[in-house]
Amino acid sequence: MAISARAARGLTRRQLLVRSASMAALAGLGSVARPYLSRAADRPAISGIQSGDVAGDSAVIWARADRAARMHVECSAVESFASILRTASADALPERDFTAKLLLDGLPPGQDLFYRIRFDDSDGVAGETRIGHFRTAPTDRRSVSFVWSGDVAGQGWGIDVARGGMRSYRTMLSERPDFFIHSGDHIYADCTIPAEQQLPNGEVWRNIVTEEKSVVAHSLDQFRGNYRYNWLDEHFRAFHAEVPMFAQWDDHEVADDWSPVGTADATGYDADGSSRLVARARRAFHEFMPMRLMPERDGRVYRKIAYGPLLDVFMIDMRSYRDSSWNKQGDPDDSFILGRSQLAWLKRELVASDATWKVLAADLPIGLVSLDAVALGDGPPARREREIADLLSFIKRASIRDTVWLTADMHYTAAHHYDPNRAVFQDFEPFWEFVSGPLHAGTWSPGALDNTFGPRAMYQKGCSAEQGDNLAPCFGLQFFGRVGIDGSTGVMTVTLKDVDNHDLFAVDIEPRPDARPGRIMAQHI
Known part of the structure; x- marks a missing residue:
């Protein structure tokens, strides 16, 4: 199965224009988004969400969009988001491969918390929504x-x-x-991923392949492509959201x-x-x-x-x-x-x-x-x-x-x-x-x-x-x-x-x- 990390997104003319936008073009991202007025293909999409470095009152929230956009994050103690504890936003820009992260602070300790992410593009078009979860560190001696x-x-x-x-x-x-502590080797930048590999029992292992993982990484985009590759796996995405x-x-x-x-x-x-x-x-x-x-x-x-x-x-x-x-x-x-x-x-x-x-x-x-x-x-x-x-x-x-x-x-x-x-x-x-x-x-x-x-x-x-x-x-x-x-x-x-x-x-x-x-x-x- 062959998927090009860039071609698979099927860029529209609007997306190509947005991708070339400068910081100045993103200045209007803080405006209220127009909710779902465009076709789904024209709305910003999310390739993955995750949290990290969680402490008693704070956590880092990360997500990646498919274009230049502004990430909006809401945090709640209830999965229905009936009440909101914190809101924050950050830009996902071409110079960071459309990744965005921010620190949510002022959170209650020792609680299961939920975060909701949405990206809005420079035209104010609201994208899809993803929900994640983390647990803040306790202040008492709970397990x-x-x-x-x-x-x-x-x-x-x-x-x-x-x-x-x-x-x-x-x-x-x-x-x-x-x-989860990841002890390193998140990627193998020096190892390519071929379409097929022979198994000792005579069967064939068949990989999803991408352009960036077909060569040893030397360019910045090839290194980024190694990380993007992992997000193609459904179990990887589900785990990091939770x-x-x-x-x-x-x-x-x-x-x-x-x-x-x-x-x-x-x-x-x-x-x-x-x-x-x-x-x-x-x-x-x-x-x-x-x-x-x-x-x-x-x-x-x-x-x-x-x-x-x-x-x-x-x-x-x-x-x-x-x-x-x-x-x-x-x-x-x-x-x-x-x-x-x-x-x-x-x-x-x-x-x-x-x-x-x-x-x-x-x-x-x-x-x-x-x-x-x-x-x-x-x-x-x-x-x-x-x-x-x-x-x-x-x-x-x-x-x-x-x-x-x-x-x-x-x-x-x-x-x-x-x-x-x-x-x-x-x-x-x-x-x-x-x-x-x-x-x-x-x-x-x-x-x-x-x-x-x-x-x-x-x-x-x-x-x-x-x-x-x-x-x-x-x-x-x-x-x-x-x-x-x-x-x-x-x-x-x-x-x-x-x-x-x-x-x-x-x-x-x-x-x-x-x-x-x-x-x-x-x-x-």
Whole structure:
């Protein structure tokens, strides 16, 4: 099935004129819209809606139109919208690929809220309406649940409608979580999606294809086209309309294993040596993510999201500040995975946190051996491991309790328990790291752990040797994780799940009453 992301919209003469409109032409968008006087094809359409970075009194609302238009948002505590809590508007312009987002604030905490979106074009023609949902963070100790995963539309496995599309999103939605942490690789800008791929059983996987996903992304529109592609899936659209997302990125939003300096860039470099490819990828990422804008901090990805007294989520960026190569003969002082500024920020925020649980949402695991990640192999901390050792030692000295690491990237699921008694570096307290994904991409076999920080695989599941790596999503080895925090006991339950919602592994972790290491209450498969 072939769909051109541009041609499929069937542009009318009016739409073409509107698309070329300047900011001045949009100045009249605030006028009252003429309700549905034109044919449906002439009204602004919505390709998707989503919310994100939800706190106790605010949330980011995002949507994309099919032309230059003004987004109008209404927020209500009732699905009928009989009463309106907040209204706001923002422009969707060609220079942002017709995306628009805004911050709704002044919201009541701990409530299910509904938002209604409509776009009006420059002629005052009102478009279709879409309704979404999110839940604000509580101020009391009520129970919290969320899901996490990563890795979408990778290795050529796109949307095969006959095989159910991106089914993991439908499964996650059935959990009715408070929010979703996307651990990175929202797109695979460096992977094309062909019309067909051969399956090992002789069948054929048939993708929806678009012009932008037929090539490796280099231009800004090609990066944008990677994000637009995901919105073609019905489960993706339904999930994001109902569940707010906390987004971070990893390498494939730009290119495989990229770093800020030294990434090969056929598109060229600016005068300061920075990659134009990275700049385009970063711009597209921020246009399509429902993240709070931080222009004073150069659009950084790392941030803390407070979700009530039981939980603080620390969104870590292990891409933007890393060293430029894996030259082991280089100066170890020039080897970073977090960078000095981010590491200092993380330490300050961890000390300041009074939430029961501190979740460190990382885009890479810290104990799995990978040339692109942290772990070098057995032995004392070296190069990028030194920052992690510094952080873990600081957490121990500062008596910071109840930290849990969540990540994706490895295209299989695992539960790792870290213990200084098994480690070469021993100046830290035991902790858990959970790996999940892919959501909709090729599946790999489990990787090797090193002994620097003493991890032990308590559970892992991926491809078998017989199946081989890059197993297609239709074989059921697609994974996400669910976290539930009990409001009365504070116990955190982490469950690793598959696309069919089977519980693969679960562990209950009790919060520490003091600074001593936590006690595992129970675990089962």
